[in-house]
Amino acid sequence: MTPDIFDRSARRQRRDRAAPAYAAHDFLRATMLDGIAERLDSVTRDFDDVLDLGSFDGAFVPPPGARVARVDPGARFARASRGVQGDEDRLPFADAAFDLVVSAGVLDQVGDLPGALTLARRTLRPDGLFIGAFVGAGSLPQLRAALRTAESERPVARLHPQVDVRSAGDLLVRAGFALPVADVETLDVGYPDLFRLIEDLRGMAATNILVDRTPMTRGVLAGAAAAFAASAGPDGRVRERFDIVYLTGWAPDPSQPVAAKRGSATVSIAGMLGRRT
Structure with a gap:
């Protein structure tokens, strides 16, 4: 069994702490939900039973007429969304x-991401659809640079490993999904200082939960804040970047078309998302 790189107990605690004020910091997940809704709009089929995997406050709105089950690692979010x-x-x-x-x-906070995707595929009926979104590789470059500057002599792992879009698509294949699609969209957010960014990360339960984590000293925090501020633009704000990776895949079914080999460019994203008739 692969050892956890994330502390499950810390993850639950961070989510419980974030839950009461989460609505003030939900912009990133709201963007993801908008992207998921756009992808669902391309699917011309009905859904009866839906799983909201990682429900937070239950903001995801299921398709009309569908029953929804919700699950979240945090007890408070699970209760707030009437899930488990x-x-x-x-x-x-x-x-x-x-x-x-x-x-x-x-999904960017799951140590066994291949296992999680495999379980998601197993919970689907044949020809069922999975759509996921998470923060991927390339995100938070200004924060990473500031921490490298502040800890140049003794660097410490403070940010989570991130999955790039190509690897994400490969994980869909590995999990057994048919017609896999992975794409990425970028969101830029302006911050007046490092502490406002940290406030958002805490508020969305996205701070460090690595098993091997080291407390940050005041000196390191001050150095990182100064390095972060040095990258501000003419408006005095630092533009931080979030790369959102979207994953789409179908549970295998004999009725599905066969995707062409990688690089042939004969199967469109719209065709993969659309309902086969």
């Missing part, structure tokens, strides 16, 4: 229980 508490790689649901699984903003 559980981890993405330890799902408490039967195989083939859903025909749509949606996940926004949590």
Whole structure:
């Protein structure tokens, strides 16, 4: 068994602390949910049973007429969304229980991401759809640079490993999804200082939960804040970047078309998302 790189207990605690004021920091997940809604709009089929995987406050709105089950690693978020508490790689649901699984903003904090995607695929009925979104590689470059400057002599791992879009697509294939699609969209946010960024990260339960984490000293924090401020633009704000990776895949079914080999460019994203008739 692959050892956890994330501290599950710390993750639950951070989510519980973030829950009461989460609405003030939900812009990143709101962007992801908008992207998921756009992708669902391209699907001309009905869904009866939906799983909201990583529900936060329950802001995801299921398709009309669909029943929705929600699960979140944090107890407070699970209660707020009227769901159950559980981890993405330890799902408490039967195989083939859903025909749509949606996940926004949590998969980048799962140590066994291949296992979580495999379980998501197993909970789907044949020809069921998975759509996920998470923060991917390339995100938070200004924060990373500031920390490198502040800890240049003794660097410490403070930010999570990130999955790039190509690797994300490969993980869909590995998990057994048919017609996999992975794409990325970028969101830029202006911050007046490092502390406002940290406030947002805490508020969205996105701070460091690595098993091997080291407390940050005041000196390191001050150095990072100065380095962060040095990258401000003419308006006095630092433009921080979030790369959102979107994943789409179908549970295999004999009715599905066969995707062409990688690089042939004969299967469009619209065709993969659309309902086969």
